[in-house]
Amino acid sequence: MPSPAPIYLDNHATTRVDPRVVAAMLPYFTEQYGNAGSVGHAFGEAAREAVEQSRASIAAAIGAEPEEIVFTSGATESNNLAIRGIAERGKRRGDHLVSVRTEHKAVLDPLARLARHGYVVTLLDVEQHANPRAGWLDPQRVADALREDTALVSVMLANNEIGVIQPLDEIAVICRQRGVTLHCDATQAVGKIPVDVRELGVDLLSFTAHKMYGPKGIGALFVRRSRPAVRLEAQITGGGQQDGLRSGTLNVAGIVGFATALQCCVGELPTEMKRLTELRNQLWERLHNRIAGVELCGPGLDERAAGVSPLRLPGNLDVAFGDVDGEALLLAMRDLAVSSGAACSSTDPSPSHVLLALGLSEDLARSTLRFGLGRFNTAAEVEIAAETVAAAVERLRGLR
Ligand SMILES: Cc1ncc(COP(=O)(O)O)c(C=O)c1O
Incomplete structure (x- = not known):
């Protein structure tokens, strides 16, 4: 047997990549293989159109505007862009950064690196094992940790090991009152539970396609553009794509797959x-x-x-x-x-x-x-x- x-x-x-996602991506390898940055010919235009449609669809799925979506290579890069981008830009406000002990290494490592360069990092505790809310972050802990010189708070939405969902909306109210930028690693949440950046009240939000039946190597960072607009220091510079926030030729097939994957998740x-x-x-x-x-x-x-x-x-x-x-x-x-x-x-x-x-x-x-x-x-x-x-x-x- x-x-x-x-x-x-x-x-x-x-x-696993959903067959619907694979089908949507295929033409962008074989027929529509243009560079979205190429001007003056149909191949470039078709690629650009596919990218912009996908950007609009991804933005709508999380309650954002298309110009608030920056494509990256995945959530690790999105987290690095958010955390290092704010730390380097926000120096004038101060160099205190707040996060949580249970974050993914893709948040903790950039923070540790900043700490080696003189930033001060506070990592908050969560509810303990055997408590019915084990892993949950009490928003009061955030309120107590904020200082005059806090430049950023970074809290994940859903934990990749124990699945706990953090009260980002309450944390956002606290950060907003104190004028502190709030980043959220929503890698395990987008496509799995409802995520709306305006309802959550976050300023920056990382997510990635391969956790939602899309391809590996494509992710995004939501960057709030109004009330207030968030300013970041680019981490990858070069051709100036995506308003200079993240240079590099766009991964057209990946972006189309990302948008299709998210649409399928939202529908179901x-x-x-x-x-x-x-x-x-x-x-x-x-x-x-x-x-x-x-x-x-x-x-x-x-x-x-x-x-x-x-x-x-x-x-x-x-x-x-x-x-x-x-x-x-x-x-x-x-x-x-x-x-x-x-x-x-x-x-x-x-x-x-x-x-x-x-x-x-x-x-x-x-x-x-x-x-x-x-x-x-x-x-x-x-x-x-x-x-x-x-x-x-x-x-x-x-x-x-
Ligand atoms: C919570 C969380 N953040 C970030 C990442 C990194 O995502 P990526 O593989 O897209 O870089 C992961 C992936 O394991 C994750 O679970």
Whole structure:
């Protein structure tokens, strides 16, 4: 009997490109391959038109204006442009920067680099493990951290490990009152939950196509252009594309794919949120019933923010297995693609800084698995995945 295909439950790492996205991109490799910067011929015009239509569609999907969207190579670059761009421009206001311990490395690393150059960085704590709101940032902590010389606050919308959704709208009110620019890394949120930059009140917002069934290597930064207009120092200079904010030949096929991917997500958002919540809860229930001593990491699955919106991404589950090493578990389940809390990146073997910030011990953090459910997962896959994990945990426990 052929072995069943591997099951992919690592949709926070990246997602399969939707066939509709591939179809929309193809002509921009083969027929419409012009440079969007070329003037005076039809190839350049067609490319430019495709880029501008895509820009308008992406802007509309997040409540922005087309001229507020800057294309980048992905969320890492968007975060760098936002953070370093503000820090370098905002020097006159001061050199104090505020963020959170549980941010992605694509925020923490640029901040650490600025700290080495004399900026002062404050990293805020979040609610601790076993609290129903574990991982959540109390907006009061932001209010307490702001100073006269604070140039930027950077808070992610949805966490890539524990799925917690932060109260950006409340944080924005605080920043606005104090005249501080607010950046949001919304990489895991856009396309998964409703995101509207005006409702959130943010000044800068990073996102990327490959987390929403689009291609890798294309992302965007929303840069507020009015009330107030945000000024950034460009980080990549050259041909002066995109008003000089981000030089470089535009990735036309990627941009078209990005816009198509986001359109598909927005169209299916309410049904997909409900479906993924049910699948995620099914997975937790099976793991919880089958395996003794499992612990949920991050906020409770039924927790709500402001009474209605979920406090956790619909497709996210992060589970600690206590006495079993997450890396060993991964190796014992070659047909299941999930991610371990032991290595937050393949080049860094230390336990996840997010889980440590929640107060988990190193051993407990190393015993976790992160599940990311997505568009192409089914209830049947969830059943097989839960059985596979349960069998692997039993086997590993039996070996000790
Ligand atoms: C929260 C968050 N921010 C930033 C990134 C980096 O995104 P990209 O791969 O597009 O550079 C990721 C990707 O893992 C992420 O999850």
